[in-house]
Amino acid sequence: SEETSIRAGRRLPDGFIIGTGTSAHQIEGAWNVDGKGESIWDRIVHDRPEKVADGTNADVACDSYHFYKQDVKIIKELGFDFYRFSISWSRVLPTGEAHIVNDLGVEYYNNLIDELLENNIQPMVTMYHWDLPQRLQDLGGWLNPMMADYFRDYARLLFDLFGKRVKWWNTINEPAMVAVGYGNASMAPCINLFGYGEYLAAHHLLIAHAKAYRVYDQEFRATQQGRVTIALDTMYHFPKTDSKEDLEAAERAMQFQLGWFADPIYGSHGDYPPAMREYIDRASKKEGRVKSVLPTFTPEEVKLIKGSCDFFGFQHYTSCQVSDDPEGNFQPWYTHKYMNISYSDCKSGKRSHIAWLNVVPEGFRNSLKWIKDRYGNPEVIVTECGYGDWKEYDGLEDDDRIHYYQTYLEEMMKAIVEDGCQIRGFAAWSLLDNYEWFEGLRSTFGIVHVDYSSPERKRTPKKSAKFFQSLIARRTL
Ligand code: GBH
16 A cells, blocks of 8 residues: 555655656767767767777767657657756857757757656756867866856756746756766766876866756846756765774765765865865975965865755766775776775676676665765655666666666665655666767667667667656655
């Protein structure tokens, strides 16, 4: 009965919204069609195909630029409340600057948004999911403090064009991953300034986000009444042993990974996390630097950034184990030179062939609890969470993916019911088997299979899509 399900923590709270997500570069294709400008991801996979696991590029991808109506039809059939997609900055503004608008690009997003609303699906729009216009990269990209103003102007244009119809906004997707593109070079634009480039880029990303948020506050909120956030991700870091050093290392890793962006926004002290301040400042000094490589905020910037989110957009996939190690700087997604931690896999039961993807449902609950405890129990929407594997191990009968979602969602329910976290929504990553960055098409995360041998990129819902269809219909796990 309904009451038993609520008590057992299997019934989703009233008003809880369930969605699914994609991003522009990963699905749209049409990379140079109808006036779209080049992005840094277009550039890097064309120039350096050897960096992509299978040498593929995203020139066509799922061709959602032409087949978006099919995407919407499937989202509708499955019953999702919202669709999180991203806008390609260089499709709307080919050079990145706000004075040259590509009308055909705008029309594409107008059509997509209208199609969603006609089908009763709320759009949640990410403004920037890693695909910086190449022209802005030529100006230095996120190392250039001016980028914050370019981003603010782009954001203003999007609010203006789409804000009457779009009520959910994510400014930047996983800014840490953007920043490491200037650090250990594992992401576009692959600039290797390890140990300082990422901190400078991150600093400008935070300011850019906050400027966009304040534009909404000052110019649009009163009339548009939407909600704006930034999408931040972390693994959960378990201590490898119970030693005091490893316990501290695990906490330090959370601060370095999630706190890097979350502390300045959601914290009360108006700075990067204390562990980053301590470790990075000390190491900088030891290296004889005049200044710490971790920048400082001016009082105006503190004011700008602090509180610049209407809810916590959180993304989570996996967990790991960490131990204290003065020589260690290893992380699977990105390394922090000064974190003094070494990494190891979590011993999870069944696991994916994707090296970083340990299936550790309790790490999801722990992460949500960590956010609650550190940031005063903010409202959270899980903007991404999902399971992928190499495509030969994935397929229409994707029981491993169902197992992942079932167990992760159960842990999320414990976070809500037992820990009192205010979690308001969840978006499955991803709607489609799409272009997985430097993994190319080798790894698939979709709840919908995409046939890359068919010109129309035939979409076929997997078993996990039906899992969501029934979850959404019954609102019960
Ligand atoms: C998400 O990030 C992204 O937002 C999404 O676009 C992507 O499709 C999804 O992950 C699945 O990967 O080769 O060891 O350096 C989650 C964090 C960051 C995880 C990049 C994978 C590369 C792993 N991701 N990382 S590694």
